[in-house]
Amino acid sequence: MPEAFWAERLRRDRQARQLSVRDAVRELRLHADEALPGDETLLRTWKRWESGATKTVPARVYQAAIAAMFGSVPTAYFDAPVTPAPGIVRLTDNETIELTQRLRFSTVGPAAMDALQVTVEALCTDYSSVPGKVVLADAKRWLKKIDGLLNKRLTYAQHRDALAMAGWLMLLVSCLEYDLGSEADAEAARQSAIQMAHEIDNTEIAAWACEIRSWMAVTSGDYYATVAAAREGLAITRSHGVSVQLLAQEAKAWARLRNRTQVEVSLETGRELLSRLDFPQNPRNHFQVDPTKYDFYAMDCWRITGEDRLAAAAAETVVRSSIAPDGRSISPMRLAEAQLTQATVMARNGDLSEALALAEDALRVDRRSLPSLLMIAHELVTEVGRIAPQSSAAHDFEEHMKRLAGGGRT
Numbered sequence: 001m002p003e004a005f006w007a008e009r010l011r012r013d014r015q016a017r018q019l020s021v022r023d024a025v026r027e028l029r030l031h032a033d034e035a036l037p038g039d040e041t042l043l044r045t046w047k048r049w050e051s052g053a054t055k056t057v058p059a060r061v062y063q064a065a066i067a068a069m070f071g072s073v074p075t076a077y078f079d080a081p082v083t084p085a086p087g088i089v090r091l092t093d094n095e096t097i098e099l100t101q102r103l104r105f106s107t108v109g110p111a112a113m114d115a116l117q118v119t120v121e122a123l124c125t126d127y128s129s130v131p132g133k134v135v136l137a138d139a140k141r142w143l144k145k146i147d148g149l150l151n152k153r154l155t156y157a158q159h160r161d162a163l164a165m166a167g168w169l170m171l172l173v174s175c176l177e178y179d180l181g182s183e184a185d186a187e188a189a190r191q192s193a194i195q196m197a198h199e200i201d202n203t204e205i206a207a208w209a210c211e212i213r214s215w216m217a218v219t220s221g222d223y224y225a226t227v228a229a230a231r232e233g234l235a236i237t238r239s240h241g242v243s244v245q246l247l248a249q250e251a252k253a254w255a256r257l258r259n260r261t262q263v264e265v266s267l268e269t270g271r272e273l274l275s276r277l278d279f280p281q282n283p284r285n286h287f288q289v290d291p292t293k294y295d296f297y298a299m300d301c302w303r304i305t306g307e308d309r310l311a312a313a314a315a316e317t318v319v320r321s322s323i324a325p326d327g328r329s330i331s332p333m334r335l336a337e338a339q340l341t342q343a344t345v346m347a348r349n350g351d352l353s354e355a356l357a358l359a360e361d362a363l364r365v366d367r368r369s370l371p372s373l374l375m376i377a378h379e380l381v382t383e384v385g386r387i388a389p390q391s392s393a394a395h396d397f398e399e400h401m402k403r404l405a406g407g408g409r410t
Helices: 005-016 021-032 039-051 058-071 093-102 109-125 130-147 156-179 185-201 203-219 223-238 242-256 260-276 292-306 308-321 330-348 352-363 370-387 394-406
Strands: none
Touching: 005 039, 005 308, 021 039, 021 058, 021 109, 039 330, 058 260, 093 223, 109 130, 109 156, 156 185, 156 203, 156 370, 185 203, 203 223, 203 242, 203 370, 223 242, 242 260, 242 292, 260 292, 292 330, 292 370, 330 352, 330 370, 352 370, 352 394, 370 394
């Protein structure tokens, strides 16, 4: 029987922190909210967990303590990795045609509005794995249909719902335009989303617009603007999942500003908030915060702050949660950045050729966020330049990166 994902991670995280099993047990006690059994009993229990011998996950008190101890949350640590459902609900081609016809009517019924919501949800879910140009074209097409719908006779509630759906699609378009290298178009879409959010007083959409601004800033190297945008979003709401992502973007900026204390504060604040939120209904939706994504952000921070063991452990977790049991990549963008993190750690440990080979694989990913990928790749180039400034392989990798950058739109 395959070893449980959490058991393997437990051993990896403990070793990354250079803890003996006995020390891990003693630290576990400090993170628990209630009294635990004696050290010898816990020692045997921990060894059984790591061995994968037990088929059941630890009790809730242990789950919470272990997750807190390793900077995660129970839903990310102990739930099975999220794989795409054989589907999120989608409209068939015939249903799509029927919906399009309904949207042409002078009045629109509840069934058409529900079907439109299904379509928006599917598009936001496609973001992580479907080619960006495909999703972008579909999102723009449906935005035109919603624009036409807003000229129909709608109830007040339908009008608000239609504007909200348009707001989510504008956020999606903003992300996709930026992924593909068009910063001006991304900002225009983001501003449109802000206008819609203000019109219907939707704090979640408004906060996501701040998150996108924060992400744009960190990938362009403006780290103070990253923190400012994140805090603007946090002032709007701390009750939605976007708050967690805002804190994660803030942590990434602090890492690049070499402020280790603020990195830890932002990550821990985000982790505590995430632990209190309900598990998202559709964790594959780009605008719902999948708990495993927090490991992805922590990985970035540990790599930048030079915590190579922690970065490597987090990267391995991200890699394994980004690949389905059948070998499909279900989160190609996360996978690529995890590979670049692994490559960075390899380079620092002196294995330059293997590091650059892995980095080349990461650059070949079909579904990518160009600014994010290039930011991490550039940081790797800088690190390799420090380690081996005369390396021809490093030069080839840098040229590959420049070609990618030159292929983006402006």
